[in-house]
Amino acid sequence: MYPLMTSASKAIMDMSRWHDVTEKLWMYLRRDFTDFRDQLQELYPRTSDNMVQRTIPFVWNLARQVATLYLRGPAREFYSRKGPLSDELQRRISTIYTSLECDQVLRSAQEQLVTLGNATVWVWPVPKANGVRLLTPPPHHQTVVMADPVSNDVRDVLEWRVKMIIAIDETLSMAHYGVAKITKEEAIWVEGPRSIKGKGIWAEDGSNPFGVIPVCVMRDADPAPGEWWSPANESLLDTQRAVCFDFTDVAHVARLQSYGQAVLSGTNKQFAEQVDLGPDTVIGLPDERMKFEYVNASPPLNEYMHSTEQFARTVSAMNGMNPATMVNKATGVTAIAKQQETADRETQRQRHIVQFRKTEDRLYELIRTVRNVLGGEEIYPEAKVNVEYRDPSPPIVDELHHSQAIRMALDDGRTTSAMEMAKRDGIPLPEAQEKVRRNLEETARNRTILVPDDRVAQGRVPELEVAS
Secondary structure (H helix, E strand, C coil): CCCCCCCHHHHHHHHHHHHHHHHHHHHHHCCCCHHHHHHHHHHCCCCHHHCCCCCCCHHHHHHHHHCCCCCCCCEEEEEECCEECCHHHHHHHHHHHHHCCHHHHHHHHHHHHHHHCEEEEEEEEEHHHCEEEEECCCHHHEEEEECCCCCCCHHHEEEEEEEEEEEEECCCCEEEEEEEEECCCEEEEEECCCCCCCCECCCCCCECCCCCCCEEEEECCCCCCCCCCCCCCHHHHHHHHHHHHHHHHHHHHHHHHCCCEEEEECCCHHHHHCCCCCCCCCCCCCCCCCEEEEECCCCCHHHHHHHHHHHHHHHHHHCCCCHHHHHCCCHHHHHHHHHHHHHHHHHHHHHHHHHHHHHHHHHHHHHHHHHHHHHCCCCCCCCEEEEECCCCCCCCCCHHHHHHHHHHHHHCCCCCHHHHHHHHHCCCHHHHHHHHHHHHHHHHHHHHHHCCHHHHHCCCCCHHHHHC
16 A cells, blocks of 8 residues: 655645646647757757757647637627626627637637646736736646635635736847736735836736736646646647657658668778779679678668557547548548547537636626726626537538538428528527528518519419529
């Protein structure tokens, strides 16, 4: 039996590893291959500079392929306890979301969630402009102190520290950072240049006038008791490294061992250096015991590549992605692979939808709180957000059968024209219903113009005339 490890050193060791893995994944998500180049230098300190490095953005591509909730903007409706907010309020809130580039920010947050297992969106107040800014700092730049150590609820956070960039020195090509300490009562810079250290972030006296820590948290899995963040995705980091290293190694081996090496046996070095090589020369060996030949290593490169591809395929599948779209991009199978991929991802997609619907509610509540405090009045009311995400649109293999399938669903009552339009265009259902109504009215007017009125009234409209 192994004793339970309850020492602080064990917790620090685990947190240090989580921080290191998360930081490396964050770099690869941004297509920064510094980690790979450093590892290559450690493995081949004498020859790495002569190797043609092959970097493949595995993490970046996986994040972009899986994080699709906000690729096509969802439809949002805001409801208070009395019902939907007024059209004027809906338009004003929609304008704010557009100006904040909310969909782009949430898409970036989902990419972090897919890659790092954690993501945050900060509703950062900007008092000078009476507004807010949405920020997505990486999880490894943040630390959290809980009032209740077994809780993972934002409402139980005692203190939150986040590392933020505060200035860029273009002369020295350097970025200056500060560390913000934020509680429900206080918001100050605790680390950074002398010009900001100890000063308030949103108020001169260092107070937090909003009474909340304005952050949304998303996790890929529930953290263990006593932990705040979800575990880091180590298998993804291992795969990213393996793909880059294996492709680089295979290329290096092929370059060094794919040619025939001339070997002269049974002689001294001086005589060997005097031998001329070439298709128009003849090599004469003075001693029958001497031997001249070309030696080729013939390394099993195909086996190495097959092993690497199988590893990448397996990890892709475990992360909710169809391996066919990762390694096989042949045009003949791409459409079918994409359709299958949509089905394979549905479980993970639904998990993310649950996460981000909660995030949408908290995001609006934080934006509302900050704007109301800065404005000095109740500008925006309490409300919940009804979010309808647009389904992924896989390539249509057969347009005719696709249209017939939709028509059959309409006839069977499984969908409506408005529901299909809302899904396709990413608009609220009431708006889609209104658009369908207007389209039908316009179609009826066009039919009246093209076909005599008496024949329309009698219902005797030839199909050819209706189509025209």
